[in-house]
Amino acid sequence: MExxxxxxxxxxxxxxxxxxxxRHYGFEVSEPMVFGIGSGLLxxxxxxxxxxxxxxFTYRVLPGLIFNRFAKRVGIKVKREKFKNQKIAKERxxxxxxxxxxxxxxxxxxxxxxxxxxxxxxxxxxxxVVYGKKEGNYLISDPVMESVTSLTxxxxxxxxxxxxxxxxxxxxxxxxxxxxxxxxxKAIVKGIxxxxxxxxxxxxxxxxxxxxxxxxxxxxxxxxxxxKRTNHYLGQIVRMQEEIGTGGGGFRYIYAAFLQxxxxxLNNNELLVLSKQMTEIGDQWRDFAVDASRIYKNRSSESxxxxxxxxxxxxxxxxxxxxxxxxxxxx
Amino acid sequence: xxxxxxxxxxxxxxxxNIKDMVYAVDENGNYVTELSTGWNPKTIALDNTxxxxxxxxxxxxxxxxxxxxxxxxxxxxxxxxxxxxxxxxVGIWKWRVKRHFKPSVFKKLPQKTLEKYAxxxxxxxxxxxxxxx
Numbered sequence: 471m472e473x474x475x476x477x478x479x480x481x482x483x484x485x486x487x488x489x490x491x492x493r494h495y496g497f498e499v500s501e502p503m504v505f506g507i508g509s510g511l512l513x514x515x516x517x518x519x520x521x522x523x524x525x526x527f528t529y530r531v532l533p534g535l536i537f538n539r540f541a542k543r544v545g546i547k548v549k550r551e552k553f554k555n556q557k558i559a560k561e562r563x564x565x566x567x568x569x570x571x572x573x574x575x576x577x578x579x580x581x582x583x584x585x586x587x588x589x590x591x592x593x594x595x596x597x598x599v600v601y602g603k604k605e606g607n608y609l610i611s612d613p614v615m616e617s618v619t620s621l622t623x624x625x626x627x628x629x630x631x632x633x634x635x636x637x638x639x640x641x642x643x644x645x646x647x648x649x650x651x652x653x654x655x656k657a658i659v660k661g662i663x664x665x666x667x668x669x670x671x672x673x674x675x676x677x678x679x680x681x682x683x684x685x686x687x688x689x690x691x692x693x694x695x696x697x698k699r700t701n702h703y704l705g706q707i708v709r710m711q712e713e714i715g716t717g718g719g720g721f722r723y724i725y726a727a728f729l730q731x732x733x734x735x736l737n738n739n740e741l742l743v744l745s746k747q748m749t750e751i752g753d754q755w756r757d758f759a760v761d762a763s764r765i766y767k768n769r770s771s772e773s774x775x776x777x778x779x780x781x782x783x784x785x786x787x788x789x790x791x792x793x794x795x796x797x798x799x800x801x
Numbered sequence: 802x803x804x805x806x807x808x809x810x811x812x813x814x815x816x817x818n819i820k821d822m823v824y825a826v827d828e829n830g831n832y833v834t835e836l837s838t839g840w841n842p843k844t845i846a847l848d849n850t851x852x853x854x855x856x857x858x859x860x861x862x863x864x865x866x867x868x869x870x871x872x873x874x875x876x877x878x879x880x881x882x883x884x885x886x887x888x889x890x891v892g893i894w895k896w897r898v899k900r901h902f903k904p905s906v907f908k909k910l911p912q913k914t915l916e917k918y919a920x921x922x923x924x925x926x927x928x929x930x931x932x933x934x
Contacts, residue, residue, distance in 0.1 A: 481821075585819075586819070614819070614822070708842060709850065723832075730832050763842035
């Protein structure tokens, strides 16, 4: 069986799955809209959790949160299921497909065969849509791919039951109820307000405070953990910021696109101006990535380079702080 | 970032026929999406990470050959895992997995446990017990 499902590539997998599933049910919602309404933008620094032998840096909210918030704010209902038993997980998936119901799946990328080896890490928060089964193979719409693909039963089971942090446990989700009309305008305001609140929160591990904390740590790391580990940490920051799925500049460009779309929809010129500013902030993040990569490429241990990028990061933090305070008032 | 400035550098994505989608501004100031073949700063970051993994694999291999650790540690690194990830894949407590890193303990592991590990690494028990020098 094959469900008539329109695949559209997106920058980020979770937004893409939501946007594609929404389109399937007749609601055209762009990727930036999903991301903005779901308050996807963030910065967070978790020095006490190590992944790939480096602290956790993230430019977005926890997996699953974007869809949950989006659903709640526009008024749709989402059904989520997790499984202990792999056989039941497969049966439930097949049952949905038989009912012509495309579903979103959370999967790990380590065993995702169509990814290049270099990209296959134990990252368990990837998302895809399954839209059919043909000759024992599942038909897959992976939002970061240009076109659709397929996986065998065994291959899909492996990625659905990947282990480690954020283990998907067969996690399957799909919308089950829609309102007559989506409450986009109200949802936009709610989404923006939450992002402003998160980014300016008085907690050291999120938002601009976390960025400042990372900046001060970059100055200390060379002495504390040595140049090699410092460079590894910087590499992690750049990867989290720019790797597949961010849309560039640590999700800042997607957010700028959202503000532009929201500004037009709400007839709010201030949002259009702020969109331009967000683009500039994204450009600053790109510059930061260029300079950081220069340090670890040359494997230079001169502390001068570290100081320069730490200053850069602090400048971005200050700019974002001002930005989100202005954005809060603009809405 | 402007649409015509979206980087099209060489990257590891090309061989898998994947292009990265980024958001950029067109000549009228409107946001559009554009595909990118890669960007050098992130390629450098990825190369750096891969190099680190290779170093870890080589170091683990040397330890195993010197009989300072069991092959489990080598295969763990080879599969880009760390202790918590390996432990959750085999379903064995972390401290026990760590104990299995001791060559003397590893040698006495029952066939069933060895099979569990071999399964996770997708290799034969034979390969699990003897790594190629």
